[in-house]
Amino acid sequence: MKIDKCIKEVERDSRVISRACRIPYFPLVVESIKGSIVKDIDGNEYIDLLSSAGSINVGGANEKVKKSIIEQVNKYVHYTPGYLYNKPMIDLAEKLVKITPGEFPKRVAFGLSGSDANDGAVKFARAYTGKSSIISFIGAYHGVTYGSMSMSAITTKMKRKLGPFLPGIYSFSYPNCYRCNYGKKEGCCNLECLNQIQIAFDSYLPSDEVAAVIIEPIQGDAGLIIPPKRYMKKLYELCAENGILFISEEVQQGFGRTGKWFGIENFDLIPDAVILGKSMGGGLPLSAIVGREEIMQSLDPPAHIFTTAANPVCCSSAVSTINIISEDGFLKHVNEVGNFAKNYLNNLKDECSIIGDVRGVGLSIGVELVKDKISKEKNIKGALKICYRCYEKGVILICLNGNVLRIQPPLIITKDEMFKALEIIKSSIEDYLQGNIPDEVLNTIKGW
Numbered sequence: 333m334k335i336d337k338c339i340k341e342v343e344r345d346s347r348v349i350s351r352a353c354r355i356p357y358f359p360l361v362v363e364s365i366k367g368s369i370v371k372d373i374d375g376n377e378y379i380d381l382l383s384s385a386g387s388i389n390v391g392g393a394n395e396k397v398k399k400s401i402i403e404q405v406n407k408y409v410h411y412t413p414g415y416l417y418n419k420p421m422i423d424l425a426e427k428l429v430k431i432t433p434g435e436f437p438k439r440v441a442f443g444l445s446g447s448d449a450n451d452g453a454v455k456f457a458r459a460y461t462g463k464s465s466i467i468s469f470i471g472a473y474h475g476v477t478y479g480s481m482s483m484s485a486i487t488t489k490m491k492r493k494l495g496p497f498l499p500g501i502y503s504f505s506y507p508n509c510y511r512c513n514y515g516k517k518e519g520c521c522n523l524e525c526l527n528q529i530q531i532a533f534d535s536y537l538p539s540d541e542v543a544a545v546i547i548e549p550i551q552g553d554a555g556l557i558i559p560p561k562r563y564m565k566k567l568y569e570l571c572a573e574n575g576i577l578f579i580s581e582e583v584q585q586g587f588g589r590t591g592k593w594f595g596i597e598n599f600d601l602i603p604d605a606v607i608l609g610k611s612m613g614g615g616l617p618l619s620a621i622v623g624r625e626e627i628m629q630s631l632d633p634p635a636h637i638f639t640t641a642a643n644p645v646c647c648s649s650a651v652s653t654i655n656i657i658s659e660d661g662f663l664k665h666v667n668e669v670g671n672f673a674k675n676y677l678n679n680l681k682d683e684c685s686i687i688g689d690v691r692g693v694g695l696s697i698g699v700e701l702v703k704d705k706i707s708k709e710k711n712i713k714g715a716l717k718i719c720y721r722c723y724e725k726g727v728i729l730i731c732l733n734g735n736v737l738r739i740q741p742p743l744i745i746t747k748d749e750m751f752k753a754l755e756i757i758k759s760s761i762e763d764y765l766q767g768n769i770p771d772e773v774l775n776t777i778k779g780w
């Protein structure tokens with residue numbers, strides 16, 4: 333594998349880009365993308381299992397998306413929706429109110445990133461309810477603006493040196509059945525994690541001062557943790573009983589990722605609002621909050637205007653992306669390839685000493701690596717080494733929360749490509765177990 337040109341560019345990059353802006357993985361400089369295959373500037377090809385951190389669900393160079401972008405660019409690139417109107421934005425908003433869960437009147441507020449949409453959700457929730465407290469979850473990653481970071485509780489590394497954060501944010505345990513904080517076995521508990529919220533309501537957090545619960549329907553960066561259905565139902569009921577808005581944070585799990593349009597649909601719940609980003613723009617910067625009309629009309633302008641939000645090029649790209657996901661058979665394909673991958677990985681788990689857990693819905697699959705299955709001690713070095721070996725063998729794979737392999741390819745990945753990638757993961761795990769991946773790779777691949 334020749335990577336001379338990549339190395340040169342990475343060296344240039346390291347002299348001018350802030351280290352706060354990149355998580356070190358591999359020296360891969362992207363030249364082009366075709367389907368699920370990424371090509372680097374040295375001509376090496378990789379099967380992409382990362383899909384630009386879940387932001388190119390229909391691929392990073394989808395022909396239909398490219399066409400809609402070019403058509404719009406040929407007309408004009410931007411005029412701010414803060415003052416004038418643009419048709420792609422209205423087209424998109426109409427689509428969003430239709431595809432998001434809930435048959436009630438809704439409105440949309442656009443932004444540029446998942447982070448700002450999370451901030452917006454806090455603003456709308458506070459304005460509508462007249463209450464200030466927000467419930468979020470340990471393990472959550474909501475972004476890097478001050479509001480979204482205040483609700484994030486995944487690693488102190490991202491919060492160090494930055495406080496004080498937004499007041500009124502309370503983070504509770506997310507139900508992680510593989511690593512239950514309360515020592516319970518999956519399916520044999522009394523939802524002790526949920527009970528912590530009730531304890532808080534009884535002791536220090538007046539429930540009538542809580543504006544919203546903001547929750548990822550599958551906790552992404554924490555390691556693709558899937559909450560039990562009964563937890564989500566009870567949490568939803570708790571919100572309803574206490575007049576608290578239930579907001580689904582769909583930045584990572586939305587737009588077909590879980591084999592349904594939105595992650596929350598896996599739980600048959602209708603949220604008051606959804607927070608959208610990443611793949612919505614088909615790879616271009618775009619975010620939105622879509623919620624009940626009365627919530628979304630509760631703020632006065634300019635409380636949530638960004639000069640370059642709802643850019644017509646991004647909105648055209650988003651409309652095209654939604655049309656592709658709406659095509660017959662698209663979500664069925666996501667489920668089929670996802671089930672195929674999960675079966676493969678579950679079989680691998682049975683024969684492999686370091687795979688502690690395989691979990692996922694659709695094409696959002698996590699493979700948790702441990703030192704052994706009894707202690708469940710996180711195998712962070714192993715995960716990094718395996719990701720690096722996968723890169724050397726032609727697969728882009730990263731880990732979440734230290735030790736969870738993140739399998740989130742573009743949703744258009746073929747079954748053959750997925751099989752090839754899984755075989756490479758398997759052989760990379762074998763290389764690791766045989767001690768064939770040198771420690772030196774850890775100088776390059778570092779993760780969070």
Ligand SMILES: Cc1ncc(COP(=O)(O)O)c(C=O)c1O
Binds near residue numbers: 385445473474584
């Ligand atoms: C669940 C979730 N919410 C919010 C964000 C932040 O989105 P952005 O990076 O577009 O600001 C991310 C990014 O990884 C995410 O995974």
